[in-house]
Every structure is written in structure tokens, then in C-alpha cells.
Amino acid sequence: MKKDNKKSRRKFLRYTFGAGLGTLIGLPLLSNSTGHDDKPLSGDKIKLLTTDGKVIEVDKNQLQNMTSYAKPAVDKAARQGIPNRKFVMVIDLSRCKNARACVESCQYAHQLRPEQEFIKVLKMQDTEKTAPYWFPKPCFHCDNATCVDVCPVYATYKRDDGLVLIDSDRCIGCKYCMVACPYEARVFHWKKPFREEEFEGIEYSPETSVPVKQGTVGKCDFCPDLARNDKLPHCATACPEGVIYFGDMYEDTVTNGYETHRLSELIEKKSAYRYLPHYGTEPNVYYLPPVDRIYPFDETENS
Amino acid sequence: MKTKKLYTLWIGFLGIFLALGFYTVIRLYTKGSDTVFHADDTIPWTLLIASYVFFVLTSTGATIVASLSMVFGFSRFDPIVKRSLFIGLIALIAGFISMGLELGDPLHMFYYFISPNLKSPIWWMGAFYMSLLIILSIKFWQIHKRIGSEKIKKILSISALILEIAALTTLGSVFGFIEARPTFFGEFIQVYFLFSSIIAGISAIFFFSLIVYKLKYNGIPKSLTRMYESLSKIFAAFIGITLLFSIWRILIGLYANRPEFDALSYMVETWHYRIEIFIGLMVPFAIMIIPNFRKTFSGKLLAAILVFVGLGIERMNMVMLGQIHPIFPHFLESESIISYFPTIWEWSIAMFSLTIMLFLYTLGEKYLDLETHNVSTK
Known part of the structure; x- marks a missing residue:
């Protein structure tokens, strides 16, 4: 019984994840994507949960297969980054209600175990007099990244597009980066890779961080494989509240899939801040x- | 006959820990690191890092003591040069074993050579300690075979001393450079490492040589008593300095307002921290400064054992001090202090490293003639 539940949950997540492409950063992705429009409808309908909480039905053939995307970069290209881009993330704390969709979609895409989280949602409280709030915490992809400085073999590196990635094929597992990161953004793959058979045969890329390699360090990668296809990271796509904006600093634009903003305006008008700036790490x-909150803080909220 | 029986018992004792160690290594590489390690991302560095620090600092300490004769020309210390160098070598090997088994993917280590990050303190630490291993091996071989010109010996000795200081202070920087973890005590830890390394080295030299003297000559040979008296005074002075550093480290920590220093407030209350300070430093300091105790064989041996064990606990306390307080402020669900106790398998690997060191020492004492002087018992 338990196994069935697990299976159906996996199936649900997979389809939700696939549906995210069609529903969050726009149904246009479904209709515009090449290779899928040509397929005749199968008549086999699948129910999908959109990120705004609606259940919709789509034909099975309309689902886009993730593997049909442009391939993530490997080797030298994965070290150089995407030209003329500088990625940035903005997280709106007033919207987060700890739905944890970001955590789960990230875990699913990155082959993580249930106890491993590249993006964590922490319960924060600045002072005793202020209200608590939910605080999604991915890797901050710092411009002065301590983890990059301390890695003895350049397994962790900074790319031209601002991303800090890990090459698991090079990581020796000394864990110095984990100790040095002021944001505790890293996880260690202590155990045998999760869902190993599903990722078998997939070429490893630091851009996807899969297949996971035991004995190495992992962390949030901002999903550059999706960025190569002009798509949002898994967490941003999955978030039902549009908490996570992602964009390009050079273009001064960020989007959560619903709204697009000028980054500079958002920073200025909403008094955006970076976490623990005194370390001089220059997070991105x-x-x-968490002002003018959409939801009151609810500890029980988890859906 | 009695010695032979003791020797067999000793080898048997080492054999048990060696077998347990080999089993743990097999377990690590077949069943996975989660079955051996504490496996908690909030405490990435565990007992094996402490064990590594313990052994490599003992190594540098022992070889710094050897340089009293080899570099600074204090011929009084000539008799302990070969043994000190050997202790330095085997302690370094024990340290490398601890570190090697701590690494998640040691097969990727070739990237250390083909893709070096010169900004990384760990890279430099590794480079210094590996160079030291080579130089110490050459020096030991020269002394053992009585080969090599004086000039080359001198150059190698000076190079070794420079490398020893560079290695142990770089090891300090591995911890000290981590800005987010102030309880590693920044640049303070590097100077502390220098002094505590020297007492670690002397305690190892005392421990190993005194036991051998007891078995061979039933005490320190007469011709060596003056040297051991001098070394005991140096030991006393450096235990005192290390103790002073430890006390100031506690006071700085307790006066600091930063929440990270809660780790220190917690630590000073624990039994293991008290052992480190009282049993590992204060008692041996008292033994070494009171002539009636210092001059006795058992006084020296007891002080050496207490410092040796105390420093083992100190390295663990030091590694934990920087990690047991969560570095992410205002996170409501975080524990104020993260608890950690080594798993039985972590103990097994640490003991494996120690056993390898003891085993190599036993072989060295048996086959390499670590005495470099004519012993006179009169």
C-alpha cells in the first residue's frame, strides 16, 4: 500500500513537474514546443495540478519530455557559462507560505533524497518582537564565493554568467566548501544515489548536478540547463505563489512566470537586501x- | 623471555585494531560513507579531521625538536634526532591515513596535481606536508645509512624546518580563514598550532623513547639524563605557553558578544574540555615545573601520556568548536548547539591510524636501530 502511494506520488510529481512547463512559465511552452504539436492527440487525458491550484486536463501527448530539451553543457562549456548573461534571483518573503513546492521539485529534478534539500525553507524571526516568516534559502551564487576559493581542485568554480557550480567528476569530497560556506548551502551525498535506475545512462553535467555521485558535495545550481532554454529554475516554476523571481542582471529583468520586473526597481522600491552581506561574499x-504579507504566518501550512 | 612474551602480546593487541580498521575500510568502500560516518551536513568535519590534525601536528612537533640538533647545532640533542625523525615520519603517515579515509572520493585526488587551486589553504597544506614526507624520508635514510655530505644534510634540515613551520601554520589557516566560523579563532589558531605542535612532538618523543628505555635499560640511560632534563624544561615552557593560549582563548570567547561564541560557553562546561585543560595541560605543567617530579622517570612518562591524550581531545574540541553552533542566525528551528559524538566506525578509523603509527614504530625500533648514540647505563 505504501509502495503504491509512493509510486503515485512520484507519478504526480513527475507530471506536475512536466506540467510546470505548460502551466507556470506558460502554456505557450506546450503549444509552441516543436516536436510535440505534430503528435496526434492520444485521447488519454491526464489530470495536472497547476501552480495556482487548479486541476486541468491535458492530453498525454501534449506533455513535453524533458529530455527533448537542448542538452546541458559538459566539460569546458559547463565551466565557461552562458555568454553575456549574469543570473540573479529575487525571493519575495511576503509571499512565501511554506508550500514547499520549490523544495520538492528541486529534490525531484536533482535526484535528491527526501532529507536532502538544495533549497531550504527556514522559519526565521529577526527579533523577538517581530513576526516570524518563511525564508527560502537556495545557494546564493556569490561573486566572492568562499567555497570557490577553498576548493583545492577547482571542483567548485565560478562561471562568467555568475553561477557557482560543482563538478562532481572532480570533487574529492574533502567538505571544506561545506565548512567555509557562510550560508550552509551545501549538502554531502553520504548515501548511495537515490532513484539510481532512473538516472542511469544520463550524461553527467555540472549544469544539472545529475546523476548524483556518492561521496561528493552538491548544492543548488540555479538550473542552467533550463536557463539555456530560456526557462526558469525548477523551484521558481513550481512555486504556487510566485515567490521566486529569476532573471538576468545585465538585462535588469526578473520574472516569476507571472510578473516581470526591472531588477533595479524591485531592489529600490521594495528595499531588497542580501543576506549576511558583512561577509563580503556579494550574493546574487x-x-x-516580509512586509504587507499575502498570507499570515502559519506554522501548519505545508500545502 | 618476558620481553618476548610482552612483544607477542603487543603485536596481538595491535593486530586486533588493525583487523578492525581494515574491516572498517572495507565497510566504508563497499557499504558507503553513511554506514561509517556521522553523516550530518551540519557537522561536515568529524573525528577523522581531528585525528588528522593530531597526527600531523605531532609529526611537525617531533621534527621541529629534531631540528634543535640538525639546524641549530645543539649537539646535546643529537641522540634523539633519528628517533624524532622516525616519529615525525610515522605520525605523518598516520595523519595521511586519517585524511585519506575521510575524503568522499579519494580516486579524484589526481586533480590535486593536475588542477591545483593555489588560493586554497588545503592545497598548500597538502603540498607542504607531502614535500615534508619526501624530505623527512630522505633525511632519515641519510642518517640510517650514514650517507650524504654535511652540506646537503644542512640544506635538507633547514628546508625541513621551513616546511614544518609552513605546513602547520597553513593547517591553522585551513581553519582560521573561515570567516563565518569565528570559533576556529582566525590567526590565533595558527600560533596556537605552533606551540601545541611542539608539546605534541615532545610528548611523543618522551612516550616512545621512555618506554623503550624502560624495556631495554630499566630507565633512562645515564648518558642521556642531562639531555632529557633539558628537553623536560623545554617541554614545561611550551606546555605553559600552550596553557596560556588556551586560557586566553576561553576568555576571549566568553567576553565576545557574537552568538557563535555560545559554542565556547557550552564547550567549557563539558567534561572533555575540562580534561583538555586540567588533565592535558595543567597537571603535566605542574609535573614538569616541580623538579622532584620532573626528574623522575615516571614523572616524565606521566606528563608525556597526559599531554599526548589531552592533545588528542583538544584537536577534537577544536574541530567541533567551529562547527557545533549553527552559523545561520535567526533560524528558529535550529538547535542552539548541534550535538555530535563519533560513531564507533569513526573511532575505529582513528584507532586504525594510531595503530599503524604504533605498528610502524615497533618495526622501526626492531629493525632500524633508532638509537644514534652509545648508551651508557653508568
Whole structure:
């Protein structure tokens, strides 16, 4: 019984994840994607949960297969980054209700175990007098990344597009980066890779961080494989509240799939801040303070 | 006959820990690191890092003591040069074993050579300690075979001393450079490592040589008593300095307002921290400064054992001090202090490293003639 539940949950997640492409950063992705429009409808309908909470039905053939995307970069290209881009993330703390869709979609895409999280949703409280709030915490992809400095073999590196990635094929597993990161953004793959058979045969890329390699360090990668296809990271796509904006600093634009903003305006008007700036790490994640909240803080909220 | 029986018992004792160690290594590489390690991302560095620090600092300490004769020309210390170098070598090997088994993917280590990150303190630490291993091996071989010109010996000795200081202070920087973890005590830890390394080295030299003297000559040979008296005074002075550093480290920590220093407030209350300070430093300091105790064989041996064990606990406390307080402020669900106790398998690997060191020492004492002087018992 338990196994069935697990299976159906996997199936649900997979389809939700696939549906995210069609529903969050726009149904246009479904209709515009080449190779899928040509397929005749199968008549086999699948129910999908959109990120705004609606259940919709789509034909099975309309689902886009993730593997049909442009391939993630490997080797030298994975070290150089996407030209003329500088990725940035903005997290709106006033919207987060700890739905944990970001955590789960990230875990699913990155072959993580249930106890491993590249993006964590922490319960924060600045002072005793202020209200608590939910605080999604991915890797901050710092410009002065301590983890990059301390890695003895350049397994962790900074790319031209601002991303800090890990090459698991090179990581020796000394864990120095984990100790040095002021944001505790890293996880260690202590155990045998999860769902190993599903990722078998897939070429490893630091851009996808899969297949996971035991004995190495992992962390949030901002999903550059999706960025190569002009798509949002898994967490941003999955978030039902549009908490996570992703964009390009050079274009001064960020989007959560619903709204698009000028990054500079958002920072100025909403008094965006970066976390623990005194370390001088220059993070590339900005937070919009938890003011004028859409939801009251609810500890039980988890859906 | 009695010695032979003791020797067999000793080898048997080492054999048990060696077998347990080999089993743990097999377990690590067949069943996975989660079955051996504490496996918690909030405490990435565990007992094996402490064990590594313990052994490599003992190594540098022992070889710094050897340089009293080889570099600075204090011929009084000539008799302990070969043994000190050997202790330095085997302690380094024990340290490398601990570190090697701590690594998640040691097969990727070739990237250390083909893709070096010169900004990384760990890279430099590794480079210094590996160079030291080579130089110490050459020096030991020269002394053992009585080969090599004085000039080359001198150059190698000076190079070794420079490398020893560079290695142990770089090891300090591995911890000290981590800005987010102030309880590693920044640049303070590097100077602390220098002094505590020297007492670690002397305690190892005392421990190993005194036991051998007891078995061979039923005490320190007469011709060596003056040297051991001098070394005991140096030992006393450096235990005192290390103790002073430890006390100031506690006071700085307790006066600091930063929440990370809660780790220190917690640590000073624990039994293991008290052992480190009282049993590992204060008692041996008292033994070494009171002439009636210092001059006795058992006084020296007891002080050496207490410092040796105390420093083992100190390295663990030091590694944990920087990690047991969560570094992410205002996170409501975080524990104020993260608890950690080594798993039985982590103990097994640490003991494996120690056993390898003891086993190599036993072989060295048996086959390499670590005495470099004519012993006179009169």
C-alpha cells in the first residue's frame, strides 16, 4: 500500500513537474514546443495540478519530455557559462507560505533524497518582537564565493554568467566548501544515489548536478540547463505563489512566470537586501522583506 | 623471555585494531560513507579531521625538536634526532591515513596535481606536508645509512624546518580563514598550532623513547639524563605557553558578544574540555615545573601520556568548536548547539591510524636501530 502511494506520488510529481512547463512559465511552452504539436492527440487525458491550484486536463501527448530539451553543457562549456548573461534571483518573503513546492521539485529534478534539500525553507524571526516568516534559502551564487576559493581542485568554480557550480567528476569530497560556506548551502551525498535506475545512462553535467555521485558535495545550481532554454529554475516554476523571481542582471529583468520586473526597481522600491552581506561574499540572491504579507504566518501550512 | 612474551602480546593487541580498521575500510568502500560516518551536513568535519590534525601536528612537533640538533647545532640533542625523525615520519603517515579515509572520493585526488587551486589553504597544506614526507624520508635514510655530505644534510634540515613551520601554520589557516566560523579563532589558531605542535612532538618523543628505555635499560640511560632534563624544561615552557593560549582563548570567547561564541560557553562546561585543560595541560605543567617530579622517570612518562591524550581531545574540541553552533542566525528551528559524538566506525578509523603509527614504530625500533648514540647505563 505504501509502495503504491509512493509510486503515485512520484507519478504526480513527475507530471506536475512536466506540467510546470505548460502551466507556470506558460502554456505557450506546450503549444509552441516543436516536436510535440505534430503528435496526434492520444485521447488519454491526464489530470495536472497547476501552480495556482487548479486541476486541468491535458492530453498525454501534449506533455513535453524533458529530455527533448537542448542538452546541458559538459566539460569546458559547463565551466565557461552562458555568454553575456549574469543570473540573479529575487525571493519575495511576503509571499512565501511554506508550500514547499520549490523544495520538492528541486529534490525531484536533482535526484535528491527526501532529507536532502538544495533549497531550504527556514522559519526565521529577526527579533523577538517581530513576526516570524518563511525564508527560502537556495545557494546564493556569490561573486566572492568562499567555497570557490577553498576548493583545492577547482571542483567548485565560478562561471562568467555568475553561477557557482560543482563538478562532481572532480570533487574529492574533502567538505571544506561545506565548512567555509557562510550560508550552509551545501549538502554531502553520504548515501548511495537515490532513484539510481532512473538516472542511469544520463550524461553527467555540472549544469544539472545529475546523476548524483556518492561521496561528493552538491548544492543548488540555479538550473542552467533550463536557463539555456530560456526557462526558469525548477523551484521558481513550481512555486504556487510566485515567490521566486529569476532573471538576468545585465538585462535588469526578473520574472516569476507571472510578473516581470526591472531588477533595479524591485531592489529600490521594495528595499531588497542580501543576506549576511558583512561577509563580503556579494550574493546574487536578493530578498524582498516580509512586509504587507499575502498570507499570515502559519506554522501548519505545508500545502 | 618476558620481553618476548610482552612483544607477542603487543603485536596481538595491535593486530586486533588493525583487523578492525581494515574491516572498517572495507565497510566504508563497499557499504558507503553513511554506514561509517556521522553523516550530518551540519557537522561536515568529524573525528577523522581531528585525528588528522593530531597526527600531523605531532609529526611537525617531533621534527621541529629534531631540528634543535640538525639546524641549530645543539649537539646535546643529537641522540634523539633519528628517533624524532622516525616519529615525525610515522605520525605523518598516520595523519595521511586519517585524511585519506575521510575524503568522499579519494580516486579524484589526481586533480590535486593536475588542477591545483593555489588560493586554497588545503592545497598548500597538502603540498607542504607531502614535500615534508619526501624530505623527512630522505633525511632519515641519510642518517640510517650514514650517507650524504654535511652540506646537503644542512640544506635538507633547514628546508625541513621551513616546511614544518609552513605546513602547520597553513593547517591553522585551513581553519582560521573561515570567516563565518569565528570559533576556529582566525590567526590565533595558527600560533596556537605552533606551540601545541611542539608539546605534541615532545610528548611523543618522551612516550616512545621512555618506554623503550624502560624495556631495554630499566630507565633512562645515564648518558642521556642531562639531555632529557633539558628537553623536560623545554617541554614545561611550551606546555605553559600552550596553557596560556588556551586560557586566553576561553576568555576571549566568553567576553565576545557574537552568538557563535555560545559554542565556547557550552564547550567549557563539558567534561572533555575540562580534561583538555586540567588533565592535558595543567597537571603535566605542574609535573614538569616541580623538579622532584620532573626528574623522575615516571614523572616524565606521566606528563608525556597526559599531554599526548589531552592533545588528542583538544584537536577534537577544536574541530567541533567551529562547527557545533549553527552559523545561520535567526533560524528558529535550529538547535542552539548541534550535538555530535563519533560513531564507533569513526573511532575505529582513528584507532586504525594510531595503530599503524604504533605498528610502524615497533618495526622501526626492531629493525632500524633508532638509537644514534652509545648508551651508557653508568
